[in-house]
Amino acid sequence: MSNQQLKGHLEALILATLEIRPAYGYSILESLRTSSAGVFDLPEGTIYPALHRLEDAGLVKSTHEMVDGRQRRVYHLVAAGYGSLEKSRKSWQEFSAAVTNILAVNPA
């Protein structure tokens, strides 16, 4: 995947991942890698600042929990996060339809 494609879309992907179930940072990376068949293989330096932004924005909340006998910082969606996710879905549909249309091979 090229450099800048993800910009503006990562937070929606994280919210969608957390909608399925609460998760901690490292496991979100694994979820994204698996569910994208390897397209999104993100370094850790990407996920933690993004999670902090989401928490600052009031879209997710984190709690310290024991998972498999170890302390993890688990993030879960709050109401505003669900709302934001719905907006992102609509926005993505509009955006991706427009790009797909323009990139379609033009009639020669």
Added chain:
Amino acid sequence: MSNQQLKGHLEALILATLEIRPAYGYSILESLRTSSAGVFDLPEGTIYPALHRLEDAGLVKSTHEMVDGRQRRVYHLVAAGYGSLEKSRKSWQEFSAAVTNILAVNPA
């Protein structure tokens, strides 16, 4: 359209626009606005630096031409530009399929 969605996709959209026919900066903005049904309504400050980047990268070439009796800087694709556009199309398909899949409403 939100702030950062376009990042990493604009150059492909410009190349695709120029594939149809050579065009000058201002007219590319109009093409994108029309062909996206208003989704891409970009300010001028977006297009000229992008065109200069594309020319620096050797993907397009510009010539000064008279269009409707006026001097215009007309950009057209060169060979490397066609190649880059094809790569961008493949990359977009992969990227958009992955995002669409992850954003799909999860089974409740």
Added chain:
DNA sequence: TGCTCATACCTAGTAATACTAGGTATGACA
């Protein structure tokens, strides 16, 4: 025990790029 490794979290700084806010110039038209 000591060593390595995967896991897990974090941050300061960097790079890339769309955008803002300003500028200039032209021709059409009232």
Added chain:
DNA sequence: TGTCATACCTAGTATTACTAGGTATGAGCA
């Protein structure tokens, strides 16, 4: 003459994914 849309441009800004570093833990092994 004045205004407007068109047309091109650039310096600086904001955003955000990433790089490159750090720390800590538990499992497995020699």
